[in-house]
Amino acid sequence: MDNFTAHYEKWQERVRAEMKKRPERKEQFAASSEIELNRLYVPKNFDSAYMEKLGFPGEYPFTRGIRPTMYRGQLWTMRQYAGFGSAAETNQRFKYLLAEGQTGLSVAFDLPTQIGYDSDDPMALGEVGKVGVAIDSLADMELLFDEIELDQVSTSMTINAPAAVLLAMYLTVAEKQGASLERVRGTIQNDILKEYIARGTYIYPPKPSMRLITDIFSYCADEAPSFNTISISGYHIREAGSTAVQELAFTLANARAYIQSAVDAGLNVDEFAPRVAFFFNGHNNFFEEAAKFRAARRMWAKIMRDEFGAVNPKSQQLRFHTQVAGSTLTAQQPENNVVRVALQAMAAVLGGTQSLHTNAMDEALSLPTERSARIALRTQQILAYETGAADTVDPLGGSYFIESLTDELEEKAYDYLDKIEELGGAVQAVEQMYMQREIQRAAYHTQKKIESKEEIVVGVNAFQQNDEPAPDLLQIDESFVSAQHERLRELKQSRNALEVKHALKAVNEAARSNENLMYPIKEAVKVYATVGEIANELRDVFGEY
Incomplete structure (x- = not known):
């Protein structure tokens, strides 16, 4: 029996074991013409490079996905980002989204909370509840999750510098509800390096910030083993104007730094690495984005196995959340954003994301209304249940174009990683402003192409409409x-x-x-x-x- 066939049959055994734990959603998956769809498509003429570069879903190097059956066994988590005003108002939005079929929560905190100020601090003036919910104490957190059982829903929290404080509040609320912390699932972003690079909600210098992160790794390994302790974010790097290659490279450079910091602190890589997660941007170039996610999985598996000696397959798996690109939303003709969001979300699904947020069409103008938030959620549900995108694993795998793009993105990202290592690693590269300058150059180049119309943005520099009706926007009562x-x-x-x-x-x-x-x-x-x-x-x- 040749090597490929032996591996294929071994993978089929893994699929059968997986289906005992997580049965597939249907007995049979078929196209509309009653053509039965295979679980996975592989080359008819086997190339020896296949196992090295692609392999099988759920196996190293995870290029084709982190689980053997992917969405046939379990769909991605539909996790709409929400938060505004008071904890009580946001609690009502959470309940609305859950009732509409959302399968996970994602909390947006206001700016004062993100940079460690209470609502009555003079530094908070004019910002309370504006870009997220105001959380000052455990009392607010209790109200935020009132009548929401935290051992039944996973929650992602976009919080970084004060992540330890908000995580402590969340876990305390869960305990007060009677939940076992072993069952509490969720993610804190907790990615401070990208704050220095692209986002700006840092408080402390890099070294003590890194200590806080490794303390969280250690604490959760002992006390909350199902909680994802970090979501290493390329999203904000891309929103700041980076290319797809820069997003990929800088995110993995930061991830390397976090893993090394934890190892240097005496933690066993296979004890904390399975709870490390990632957060990527779903941008406009459909095929490049799908290839980016595949390249990210392959690169991370190699980094963890070869550089850090991770043996546990879960330590080698790159699990990620995707949010579609806020920076591509236009205030002009906001209905066009529905199309952009759908295509960006489809690329994330075809790229194998584990959870997904779809932006609302009016977010270039205001926080989303209930109607626009519902349309964003329905976009995910249509992708899941009506398009067939979830019916076979890695549907773009084997495409000459996709495989070439995956290889080229990986190669160019490694060039950046090598340069960052020459500078001493991600922390030193941040302190030397290397990544910041590279992103600024890329953003400037993109803007020049838009201004010259070399790059078309529909409704902005072409196909404009002068008599647009004013959209209905969400109004926040500042009382x-x-x-x-x-x-x-x-x-x-x-x-x-x-x-x-x-x-x-x-x-x-x-x-x-x-x-x-x-x-x-x-x-x-x-x-x-x-x-x-x-x-x-x-x-x-x-x-x-």
Whole structure:
């Protein structure tokens, strides 16, 4: 029996084992013409490079997907990003989306929360509840997830510098609901390097920020083993203007740095790496995006196996969430964004994403209305149930074009990775502004092409419409800000001030030692110390960047 056939039959055994744990959604998958669809398509004439570059789904190098049956066994998580105003308002939006068929939650926090300020801090003026929900304390987190069972739904939280604090709040709410932390699933973004590169919501300098991340890795490995401790993000790198190659390379460079930092801190790579996740952008160039996701899986598998010695296949798997590209949404003719979003989401599905957020058509103008949020969710549901895209594994695999693009993206990304290693790694490259300058150059080049009409943006530099009707936009009632201030004032009056004082002192002392910071932060959260108070204790020790 030749090598390929032997591998193929071994993979079929894995499929049968997988189906015992996760049965396929249907007994038979077929096209509309009643043509039965295979689970996987492979070359009729076997090329010896196939096993090295592609292999089989669920096996190294994972180019064709991280699970043997992919979406035939379980669809991607439909996780719409939501959050605005007060915790009570966002709780109602969460319940609405879940009732409409969303299968996971994704929390947007307001800017003060993201940079460690309470709603009543002068630095928060004008920003409370604007780009996400205002969370000041455990009381707000309890309200945010009121009547939502946290052991029944997975939650992604876009939070970075104060990720330890918000994670502690989330886990405490789960415990108060009676959930076992072993069953609580979700993801914190917790990716500080891309904040210095592209997004800007950092608080502390790089080195103490890296310590906070490794403390979370260690804590969750022991206390919340099903929770994803980091979502290493290329999304914001792409939103800042990078190319697909830069998004791929800089994200993996940052990932290397996090893994190395954890290993240097004494953690076993196979104990924490299975909970490392990624977050990529779904951009406009359909085939390039699908190839990018495939290249990312292959590169990460090789990095983890060959550079870090990871043996556990789950440590080698690149699991990722995709959000379609906000930077491609246009304020002009916003209905066109429905088409852009659908195509970007399709590329993510064909590329094998594990979860997906589809933007609403009006997000270039405001936070989405319920109607536009529903259309965005329906876009995913149509892709899942009506297009056949989920009926076979890696449907673009074997295309001459896709395989060539996958190889070229990988090659160019490794060129960047080699350059970053020459600079001393991702942290040093950030400090030397290398990645920032590369992104700025790419963004400038793209903008020049749009201005010269070398690159067409429909409705913006071509096919304009001068008499566009004004769309219906979501209006936020800002009276909630004074109510948020009052809630915070009442909380501080009603809590045990002595307990809070001792808990904050413990956070400060832990920051000055080598103690894992998650434990004292969680104790401070439990006695209703606020995000700003805990962040200020760490500012006192670490300083600001």
